[in-house]
Amino acid sequence: MNRDELRKAVLEELTGIAPDIDLASFDDNANLQDEYDLDSMDALTLAERVHKRLGVNIPDQDYARMHCIAELLDYLEKRV
Amino acid sequence: MSDFLMPSLGADMDSGRLVEWKVQPGDRVSKGQVIASVETAKAVMDVEVFEDGVVEALYVTEDTDVDVGTPLARIGDGSGMGQAASGGGAEYGPKPEPATPTAPEAAQTEPDRVPPEPASPPASDKRSAGERVPASPAARRKAREEGIPLSQLRGSGPDGAIVLRDLQGTQPTSPKTRPTAGFDPAQMRAAIAAAMSRSKREIPHYYLATTVDLHAAEQWLADYNEHEPPENRLLLSALFMKATALALARYSELNGHYGEDGFVAATQVNLGMAVHLRGGGLVAPAIMDADTLTLPELMHQLRDLVRRARGGGLRLSEMTGGTATVTALGDRGVDTVYGVIYPPQVAMIGIGRARRQPLAVEDGIAVRLAVDLSLAADHRVCDGHLGALFLNEIEQLLQQPEAL
Numbered sequence: 001m002n003r004d005e006l007r008k009a010v011l012e013e014l015t016g017i018a019p020d021i022d023l024a025s026f027d028d029n030a031n032l033q034d035e036y037d038l039d040s041m042d043a044l045t046l047a048e049r050v051h052k053r054l055g056v057n058i059p060d061q062d063y064a065r066m067h068c069i070a071e072l073l074d075y076l077e078k079r080v
Numbered sequence: 081m082s083d084f085l086m087p088s089l090g091a092d093m094d095s096g097r098l099v100e101w102k103v104q105p106g107d108r109v110s111k112g113q114v115i116a117s118v119e120t121a122k123a124v125m126d127v128e129v130f131e132d133g134v135v136e137a138l139y140v141t142e143d144t145d146v147d148v149g150t151p152l153a154r155i156g157d158g159s160g161m162g163q164a165a166s167g168g169g170a171e172y173g174p175k176p177e178p179a180t181p182t183a184p185e186a187a188q189t190e191p192d193r194v195p196p197e198p199a200s201p202p203a204s205d206k207r208s209a210g211e212r213v214p215a216s217p218a219a220r221r222k223a224r225e226e227g228i229p230l231s232q233l234r235g236s237g238p239d240g241a242i243v244l245r246d247l248q249g250t251q252p253t254s255p256k257t258r259p260t261a262g263f264d265p266a267q268m269r270a271a272i273a274a275a276m277s278r279s280k281r282e283i284p285h286y287y288l289a290t291t292v293d294l295h296a297a298e299q300w301l302a303d304y305n306e307h308e309p310p311e312n313r314l315l316l317s318a319l320f321m322k323a324t325a326l327a328l329a330r331y332s333e334l335n336g337h338y339g340e341d342g343f344v345a346a347t348q349v350n351l352g353m354a355v356h357l358r359g360g361g362l363v364a365p366a367i368m369d370a371d372t373l374t375l376p377e378l379m380h381q382l383r384d385l386v387r388r389a390r391g392g393g394l395r396l397s398e399m400t401g402g403t404a405t406v407t408a409l410g411d412r413g414v415d416t417v418y419g420v421i422y423p424p425q426v427a428m429i430g431i432g433r434a435r436r437q438p439l440a441v442e443d444g445i446a447v448r449l450a451v452d453l454s455l456a457a458d459h460r461v462c463d464g465h466l467g468a469l470f471l472n473e474i475e476q477l478l479q480q481p482e483a484l
Contacts, residue, residue, distance in 0.1 A: 020358050040315050041386050047310035060305040
């Protein structure tokens with residue numbers, strides 16, 4: 001899976017949680033909590049969906065260090 | 081035999097729209113069973129029946145606005161089938177014969193009804209009580225959310241019922257950004273305005289706050305989550321909820337409802353949680369008996385409640401059964417939140433942002449994760465002294481997360 005495909009998959013899961021996010025203007029480097037209003041429950045749900053869809057179980061400690069989609073994709077790219 | 085009335089829908093909501101019957105005359109129902117869906121300004125909610133019995137008549141048709149207290153259905157032992165409605169409103173279609181095991185007529189005709197006729201039910205139709213298109217509740221909800229008439233679909237489920245997969249690939253007729261089922265921002269704002277105005281008009285609030293060291297909770301949680309996959313992980317919120325529920329069980333003056341006869345303490349702790357809806361608005365469904373749940377159970381229910389609050393499927397009992405409520409604005413970056421009590425409750429517990437800050441620890445200063453807890457409580461029922469004991473109880477409980 002290349003980065004574009006990964007990005008598409010992750011953004012699909014993200015909009016499953018936050019359907020109001022406009023993907024056309026989505027900024028991969030924007031802070032998910034501040035810019036897209038994701039709370040801790042949303043963030044955990046995203047990790048859960050990524051685990052289910054891509055089979056990558058991101059440990060809690062690693063996940064806590066990610067704040068934007070770009071960081072999540074960097075992490076996933078090495079593991080998918 | 082008794083009439084099932086439109087139940088209370090929560091503070092300052094006088095009516096709701098009956099959007100779906102989930103039973104038909106002749107159906108046997110048991111206490112706690114969901115028999116209808118009702119839409120209010122805040123959500124589409126599942127309504128449960130309070131007794132065992134047989135649905136003898138439905139008085140109200142789907143998509144009707146109904147005032148609280150209006151008879152919706154007659155529940156009896158089945159002997160009242162075919163009798164005239166004792167309550168208000170017209171009977172819901174012709175009265176079917178009591179079901180007998182040897183006459184599964186309705187079931188046999190069901191497959192022929194797909195695809196069903198659109199609208200305008202013929203009066204002589206045997207299935208008129210169930211004139212609606214056969215469909216699973218999930219499919220029905222999704223169709224309603226996306227504005228797709230069920231009558232335009234072909235069902236692939238049992239007996240030709242429309243199931244969720246039949247909706248895949250269909251084009252929603254409403255914008256994709258629509259936040260959640262039955263949720264109109266203007267109506268939501270009006271409902272919040274009514275409840276909160278009543279709260280500030282009637283309830284003499286007092287407010288307290290305290291900073292709680294989360295060092296122990298943070299360590300315990302990191303250890304717990306380290307080897308768990310995301311679906312089994314806990315959030316700090318679950319610890320806050322459990323500690324709060326245990327403290328409410330001990331301080332009953334903060335747990336209950338204030339009605340016409342004054343305060344009545346609740347016998348169980350149904351802990352409400354204010355859930356922010358994307359696109360604006362707020363609902364506060366409750367987790368029943370929260371003090372008796374283990375942390376994983378509580379976390380599971382929290383996830384489920386948030387999911388249903390945003391996607392539809394809350395139960396009316398959850399929306400009106402709360403005995404106290406927690407609001408946690410913390411993730412969004414405020415240190416302290418002071419709540420407005422949700423009537424007829426008498427306490428709102430606020431949880432701020434967990435953040436690192438210098439704290440005095442023994443003889444020194446340490447940088448620790450900490451959170452501001454607040455309490456808004458009804459001064460008609462208790463005083464600040466009790467409120468302070470209550471907040472301190474939560475603080476103490478959070479120092480021993482392994483015991484939660």
